[in-house]
Amino acid sequence: DIQMTQSPSTLSASVGDRVTITCRASQSINKWLAWYQQKPGKAPKLLIYKTSSLESGVPSRFSGSESGTEFTLTISSLQPDDFATYYCQQFNAFGQGTKVEI
Amino acid sequence: QVQLVDSGGGVVQPGRSLRLSCAASGFTFSSYAMHWVRQAPGKGLEWVTLISYDGNNKHYADSVKGRFTISRDDSKNTLYLQMNSLRAEDTAVYYCARDAATGQHLQMYFDLWGRGTLVTVSS
Numbered sequence: 266d267i268q269m270t271q272s273p274s275t276l277s278a279s280v281g282d283r284v285t286i287t288c289r290a291s292q293s294i295n296k297w298l299a300w301y302q303q304k305p306g307k308a309p310k311l312l313i314y315k316t317s318s319l320e321s322g323v324p325s326r327f328s329g330s331e332s333g334t335e336f337t338l339t340i341s342s343l344q345p346d347d348f349a350t351y352y353c354q355q356f357n358a359f360g361q362g363t364k365v366e367i
Numbered sequence: 368q369v370q371l372v373d374s375g376g377g378v379v380q381p382g383r384s385l386r387l388s389c390a391a392s393g394f395t396f397s398s399y400a401m402h403w404v405r406q407a408p409g410k411g412l413e414w415v416t417l418i419s420y421d422g423n424n425k426h427y428a429d430s431v432k433g434r435f436t437i438s439r440d441d442s443k444n445t446l447y448l449q450m451n452s453l454r455a456e457d458t459a460v461y462y463c464a465r466d467a468a469t470g471q472h473l474q475m476y477f478d479l480w481g482r483g484t485l486v487t488v489s490s
Binding site: 297299301303307308309310311314320352354355356357358359360361362 | 404411412413414426428462467474475476477478480481482483
C-alpha cells in the first residue's frame with residue numbers, strides 16, 4: 266500500500282505569510298493527489314485535485330505542485346479563514362495532516 | 368440543494384452492530400461512486416470503503432474487511448454502512464463522501480462530504 270508522509274505536522278504562521286505544506290509518497294504515483302482543508306467539527310473540504318487543479322470556488326491563493334514523489338500545497342498569502350488542518354490524499358491513503366495555527 | 372446527510376451513529380458495546388445511513392439530494396445519486404471515510408477523535412482521516420456507481424464493485428480497508436458492508440439503494444438515494452463486530456478502535460466520526468467522477472471512471476478524491484456521524488464503541 267502507498268503511504269503518504271505529510272510535513273510539517275504543525276505550522277505556526279501569521280496573516281500574509283506564504284505557507285507550504287509537503288506530502289511525500291512512498292512510491293511513484295501518478296498525478297492523482299488531492300488536498301483538503303478541515304476546520305474543527307466540520308467535514309473536510311476539497312481544495313486541489315489532480316495535484317494542481319483548483320476546485321471550483323476555492324480562492325486562487327491556494328495552489329498545488331509536484332516534483333517526483335513530493336507534492337506541495339502553497340498558500341500564497343495566508344488569510345484568517347485559512348487557519349485549519351490540511352490533508353493530502355492519494356487513492357485510499359491520507360497524509361497525517363498539517364495544522365496551520367497562529 | 369446538493370448535500371449528503373449522514374446519520375445512525377451512537378454509542379454501542381463492543382461486538383455489537385450498527386448501521387449508518389447517508390441520504391443524498393440535489394444530484395443524480397445513481398451516477399456516482401460513494402465512499403465512507405472516518406476520523407477517530409483527535410486523529411487524521413482514514414478511508415474505509417467504497418461502492419461503485421452501479422453497486423457491482425466494493426472495496427474495503429484492511430481494518431474493516433469482513434466486518435463492515437457498504438451498500439446503496441438508488442431508489443431512496445441512500446448509502447449505507449453496516450458495521451458488525453464493532454471494536455473500540457472503530458470509534459470515530461464517519462463521513463460519507465461522493466467520488467468526484469460519474470459512472471465507471473473512479474477518481475478517488477471526494478468533492479462532496481456529509482457532516483459526519485459519531486460512532487462510539489464502549490462498554
